[in-house]
Amino acid sequence: MSERVFVTGVGMIPFMTPSKTEPYDVMGSQATQVALKDAGLDYHLIEQAYVGYVYGDSTSGQAALYRVGQSGIPIINVNNNCSTGSTALYLARQAIASGAADCVLALGFEQMQRGALRAIWEDRPAVLGTFLDKAARVQGPSEAPMAAQLFGGAGAQYLQKYDASPEVLARIAVKSRSHAANNPYSVFREPLTVEEVMASPQIFGPLTRLMCCPPTCGGAAAILCSEDFARKHGLDTSVAIAAQAMTTDYSSTFDGEDLMSLVGYQMSKTAAEQVCGQSGVGPEDIPVVELHDCFTSNELLSYEALGLTPEGTAEKFVLNGDNTYGGQVVVNPSGGLMSKGHPLGATGLAQCTELVWQLRGSAGARQVEGARHALQHNIGLGGAAVVTLYQKVA
Template identity: 70%
Template sequence: MARRAHIMGVGMIPFTTPRKSETYDVMGERAVREALLDAGVDFAQVQQAYVGYVYGDSTSGQAALYRVGRTGVPIVNVNNNCSTGSSALFLARQAVASGAADCVLALGFEQMQLGALTMHFADRPSPLTGLEEATRAVQGTSDAPFAAQYFGGAGAAYAAEYGLAPDMFARIAVKARRHAAHNPYAVFREPVTVDEVLASPQVFGPLTRLQCCPPTCGAAAVVVASADFARRHGTARSSVVVSAQSLTTDSASTFDSGDMRKVVGYDMTRAAARQVYEQAGVAPEDIPVVELHDCFTTNELLTYEALGLTPEGSAEKFIADGDNTYGGRVVTNPSGGLLSKGHPLGATGVAQCAELVWQLRGHAGGRQVENANVALQHNIGLGGACVVTLYERVN
């Protein structure tokens, strides 16, 4: 039987824009030291390390961790596009659950460049070729940034099917800023209105600039341990465990459905969520707080339904009734999400974990969700991979 993985410690540095960023190795070191301090363990006790980043040379993980210590620990570098951080966490959790190690570190960082995401290697086949072909077949081509074409097209497909009111996507951006106002780690904390969101420059489909996550730099780290290790070395506070976790990749429907929602991973998310609910024996209605992958407002709306937080076709009512925020049914992205906190690709999944651990410990300050005993995390990367994780507080 698999052992339960305990989240002993989390660390995160404030996210920032590329112009103000430290280098990736410095950011990584800072996040790791915070996580080790929180866990109450020394780096020499870490038996394995998984380090996630998307834009960087090979063994960048070693460059960051060597600043903490040169202990000979096995270090594995991970790249799964925007789900990289959660993929590193998946491997760390798996190492503990399998009994291969008792104390494992997951680190994610990203030193991003200004501007929209681009593919860096034009001299070889793109790993997104299948997505590109599927997208062209549905909506042709555009000069807009490629990610905005995917997610903007998905939002347009949803709006066309369900007659979504034009301001519904914009309301998600407004909610994100309102949540981020209480998060000292977030990049954008100033409030915005629906009118301001809609009046910002058009990007693609229903997306305007304020509905797209910004290029951001940052780092986060997590110490994952077995119950025995946590008991021997941890603090007396309530423990947070990974109750269930699933990593899924694309099925045929991503490429042959003719539906942009499936192109951006709707079916991956739905499959991962169902596996997690089954593993943990919980239902979406049991979950009070979620950190989900809101790289664009359109994806947050789609993810409400893919995760089962609201029935298919009901996202408009879910938003209008305020069921996605404080006082509603489930608080989505109390951190401000990728839209406001920022999206340093390799760090995002680990940062989501840190936020939910703080929520379950009751340490989230002004953004604390009441009665948070379980929490759900969703992190997706085109190309593709989706990681859904359920956390639980145990005394």
């Protein structure tokens, strides 16, 4: 793959709670139109589209994009759990890098229901059955929401292994809300205190309610293009994808009693190492990161999986303020999933949008000054991890 890939347009709509949202097709079309306007491009110049969503009927991507235009292009629907949006981005980048297309849309949206994530189809094997079986074997059965069992168990193991305080998980939630205060696209912008987070209802293990991201609805999109296409149409080439990797689980994920690998630690670590190897850019060169903080426990684990801090030092990393403005790296300047919410299909492309804004220097009060590289991390249980490195082009 030799074609350089540029992110020439991005867009998202403000995320909403399920009671206030527009239908999925409206959200998808709105996000697409915002990205097209940002790129200064007509929809009929898009050659392919990869559309991600988790909870929806087949060809929902067509239903959303037909509201924008009916141009006969291939529209491929993508479902990869919480990493769905980044998987659509991954496929769009591959299409351009391989020379199969010159201008591709990656779109993600989700119209979610209230409450914790759950299986929809109960007349067939559960896709997370193997994961939940291991969790039950290690920590006993529970009636708690399935994702909380997994990420709560992983968080508990980390805290015990490194003798860390549960308050570190609360501090991450407080940090996320402080960032979200400057993000008009975020659902939850009110400040929190450590005491409020710790006092909220317990969900599972060390996790309280305010350490868990809420279900929200939304849409986000990115338009990728080749250098020749951008030059021909006078498009923005200030941000390129410098490297990208996608990984899935290893057999070791299901062996032993390690719950941290069960929620994607090894997938994330391997993908991050591949991205660093492809680009020659190390964690020390990255000033801004959007990572997958579906629970604050996963943000804690991801600091180490992505190489932002050595193994066993994440608590110190947080206590020193190295995860925010004035520290080593600004993690989730958008407020992350904890504050924006987590519309599964849209999340990865919302992360992409935030980081493109950061590298363009157009993130307003959230701006990380002087950023030339930005890292994106998006995981889905079941499983898939996508890590993407963006580069500001001089």
